[in-house]
Amino acid sequence: MDTIVKTTARIMFPFILMYGIYITLHGHLTPGGGFPGGVIIATGFALLIIAHKESRVEHTFRQISFIDAKSIAGFGILLLIMFGIFFRLNIIQVEKSLGILGGLTLPSNIFGTIMVATTLVIIVYSIIKE
Amino acid sequence: MIAEFVPLLIASVFAIIIAVFALLMLISKKIHPTKKDQRKTFACGEEIEEKNLNIPAESLYNNMIKTLRLDVIRRWHSGNLASYIITIMLGMVLMIIYFIYVW
Amino acid sequence: MGDKIEMFSFYAILILLASAFATAVIGIKREGVAPYIAIASTFTALVLTLLTLRDVIANRIVTMQIGGWLAPYGITVVMDPLSIVITSIVATIGFFAALVSFRFVEERKVEYYTLFSLIMVGILGVLHAGDMFNLFVFIEILSIASYSLVAYHRDKISIEASIKYLIMSSFATGLILLSIAFIYGLTGTLNMADIALKLGTESGLLPIIFGLLLTGFGFKAALVPFHAWKPDAVMGAPAPIGAIFVLASLAGVYAIFRMFFTVFFITNISVYYLIIGLSVATMIVGAILALQQTDILRLLAYASISQVGYIFLAFGIGALHGFGYTAAIFHLINVAIFDSLLFFCAAVLIHGAGSSDMHKISQSVRFSPILGYSFMIGMLAAVGVPLLNGFASKWIIYITTLYVQPLLTIIALLVSVLTLAYGVKAFYIMFLTNSSKKRMRIPITMLVPILILVAACVFLGIYPQLGVQISEFVVKNLANIFYIGKVFGI
């Protein structure tokens, strides 16, 4: 890719990341949540990977760390499910999720974002590596 | 209930038959130790050579299948994906038509 | 609602899911740990399933509302006798398959065991689901995990099988989603019990919905017009996964039973006639194609297609003669036992020979006679020889068909003869004409599951009352009134 694309991608990347995080953190109040936020974050990474050489990006963001993050987030979701089952709690309570902190909806959204984003980034990595 | 007792009965009968059969096998082996050069096979008065005796394992039932024209089904499994999908669609449509007819 | 019973078998799904994640995390650094995680988690799943089996025998139906939402709105998980019997079998065979895989899989263990755990999650989830959409999601999990497992070897056969299976299976599951959309448009709910209450019998869309569902689930169960994926997929996958594919077929059979009994509650006799027709085609086509194979995995795949045909024959007869349902459930148990036994024997042979072609196996490796006898017992059970479990269930099928339509009995006996024919062929090529000098020992982790399954075959053969009692317990509780009442907590 030429210099314009490379520079634009580098400048855009933090803003895309920030927008994705915003969508995630406001997921319990406005439309959004885990899946859209994760997809937006993954789009940022995909832009970087396609604009720059894949090996240069992997120097900073290694693929193994994505797999680790994904599995840890998966454990987090499982933990929330277990929490709900053992204490007979409804983790997505309507009343609590309307506050600014969003009860337990917020952690589940964050874990969901990490799951989706890391999965998509791993997919992009493996397709480009082939 | 028929189904509850008959299998046990038949099973025991078969067990006895198998036991007797095994006993006979053991006895006959002791009486007639076979030697390799004694084995010769005759058919219609002719002696058959040993190499023609063994059936090739790959084509064990090929004659029967060819005679009964059963290889038609195998020819349909041609590895062509489109024909498989068309069969799925056709089966679905026929099933739906049948259901609409009888519902 | 009173005091609730903990549903342990649902935790089995969560534990298997957690083990899939754990395999991916730990296995990247230490590959050798992966099989131990899989064996431990499948064993835990088996123990938890047996705990729920005890509860279901005491209480008939156990339900759980996830997150405490009430029935039509929340996600319901239901275990009734039909699903718990199949769940117990799936958990047992899954544990054995993990044991057999221990020596069979020697490279890329992380990939294999992660997907293995996920495929078990899919099958168990299908059996637990109390609403249509979770059924669909778990079928998709099962499908995606199995596409990747079919492509595991990365050679020509695996990749071709995987891409063909993927395209066909995605089309079929798309049909399931379409029918779910129709059901939602008609009733406005997805809970199976709620659908059963609201569906009625009058709508003109019902035949279309049912046809789409039968196509989708029949594809999973490998009924005949939709069976073309199974031999390819089984041939591409590692051999122990063949047994898992048998279990996946049983999940499809379970879904069809659930549609018939709970959701639609079909009393129209003509629908059962169609099932009988499909089952006869399945039996005959599977057996005839198995006769012509030279590859052991392909032969066993066609054999399992043929055996699923027997299950559906008994099921279709059930509407005309009450004992048919019992025979269907009993034969389902037996098919799971002897088909997985055959696949495990094939796994030992392929592990020794490095090829699944029967001729190459007979030329390259020789095992102790225990393996030959185990394979013979499995094949004879599939044929339905007395003293083995296949006979007990096939006997009930013969008797019930004789009351209804003697022609079906003749067909069933004829297919048994064909089964004997291809069994003799496989046994003759692989064990009797064995010309190899290379002797190998059977690994102990492969021998133990095989011997346990042989013992199960013989035990259910000489004491079939146990199987009949289990099946009758299932059939007595099939009526959807119990199911709906328990789900809504009445």
Added chain:
Amino acid sequence: MLAYIASMLLLIIGAYTLVMKDNLIKKIMGLSVFSSGIHIFLISLGYRAGGIPPLLTNLNFNQISAIMVDPLPQALVLTSIVINLSITAFAMAIIVDVYREFGTLNIKKLKSLRG
């Protein structure tokens, strides 16, 4: 009504592509079009003309529930889109392998499994 017709058209186009085209990538595209048809059908079941998004901005649930669109099909479609995404991604990875092994993307040339 237009949405139903559009979804049925998409279903037919997808099924046609799935059967008639030989290129593997076109087949996967047909599969995506087929699922999109189902998704549009499912979404249009829960649509209500002039409805508002199903958001609980305050606790007046009864007022909102009368005028909002049905949220359940949207949740279902979101799940189904994720499933389709993973299937498409996996299919693309396999297609790369197919090209490496066979040197072609024509499905009719893949005929080592038969009978």
